[in-house]
Amino acid sequence: MKRFSAGSVSLDEKKKEALEKELRHDPVRTCSVLIEDQLVFTYESERGDMETPRKVNSITKSILSAAVGLAIEHGYFESVNEPLSRVFENGNLPERYKEVTIEDLLTMRSGIDWAGNKPMIESGDWTDFIFNQSLKDKPGTTFNYVCANSHLLSAAVQKRTSLSAEEFVGKHLFAKLNIKDAVWDKDPKGISTGGFGLEMKPADLLAFGSLYLHNGRFGGEAVLNEEWVRTSTEEKTGTDMGNQRYGYHWWVNPETNRLPYFYYAAGSGGKYIFVVPDRKMVCVFTSDYSRKEGVKPFTLFTRYLLKGFKK
Known part of the structure; x- marks a missing residue:
């Protein structure tokens, strides 16, 4: 994708191999990761999927x-x-x-x-x-x-x-x-x-996630109020989804012993934008899971990608 440069950070080889095996087996259309606005991982089930518009449901x-x-x-x-x-x-x-x-x-x-x-x-x-x-x-x-x-x-x-x-x-x-x-x-x-x-497009979801990662700035320009980005992605209420919290139409994963704080947009069938401020990371999944299995990318993200990159 022209808007993001390739990065020097790489995914651990064992994790990459295991992840790509699961991605090929599952109905994942795309998986992409930005770290410090560098594209460090991309998966497409078919060439061109990152630039193909798809319904994003509740995103x-x-x-x-x-x-x-x-x-x-x-x-x-x-x-x-x-x-x-x-x-x-x-x-x-x-x-x-x-x-x-x-x-x-x-x-x-x-x-x-x-x-x-x-x-x-x-x-x-x-x-x-x-x-x-x-x-x-x-x-x-x-x-x-x-x-x-x-x-x-x-x-x-x-x-x-x-x-x-x-x-x-x-x-x-x-x-x-x-x-x-x-x-x-x-x-x-x-x-x-x-x-x-x-x-x-999945590539556009990455851009939207990058906007939030950079507190409302994109390409050096202030697009969205920084205070709005902060307050809308803070936990405002508990939910009926385990320990997950909710902000202003964003889901919030609170910091635990196992996972850092991050927030995410989620759509039925396995559509996600994950934003991890401490790791300067944005991750997008687009998938065609059933409604029941739509949480699978959350598991893939936390298991393989969240802590899997090294310089």
Whole structure:
């Protein structure tokens, strides 16, 4: 890939051999690693896969998180504490949703009682459908990972900026990362799908990860507010996924005796962007695992790549 130079760091030969054997056996399309912005490992199941756009599923959520940060930076939202009653003040917002904040949506703590995406997708107005759902928990208290939160964020970005999330991100983020081929699905009302639906090249996912590794800078230019990068990738809540934590639409792996702190974007089927600040590392997987097996790249990353490189 032209945008990243080859690095002098190499993966331990035994680990490399074992990893590549698993990659060839499993439905991994690509695996790539940057260390200090040098491309130190690349695997493609077929030549050209790194430059082939694919659906990234819930990695879309982490891109949307950047959109919210940019919207705050440009003055479209006052802060993450802004309630939906101020964002959707001209609509028929149910009373129970009025105190839900942007932060509640970002941390998956809105309290929405959610039975799955299918009924929403089949409706003619996704935002209206979500607002017709009840709240089972008090906003800001209980983590529940549902795409409804993300779609309301996308609707809020469009409400305030008068641009879809796709248009807003294209203008303020993707253009500065030289990302040209991203395509984002829309709901029947023209709102970019918040929780899924973005199609990107694996090489572009690396660039997005590099932006976060460098605290919002890319190619020497400030693209995203440094404070937003820091706060959105800090743990804000516990989750129902073991010891994993959640920030602002980013997953957070806390430091343990076995693993360092790192954060990651994750999409169903084994799509991941891992960012490890202490090791100056970004790792991207794109895969076609089943939903049940989609955690496999996490295991491959921690087993072979996280501590496997040497100068």
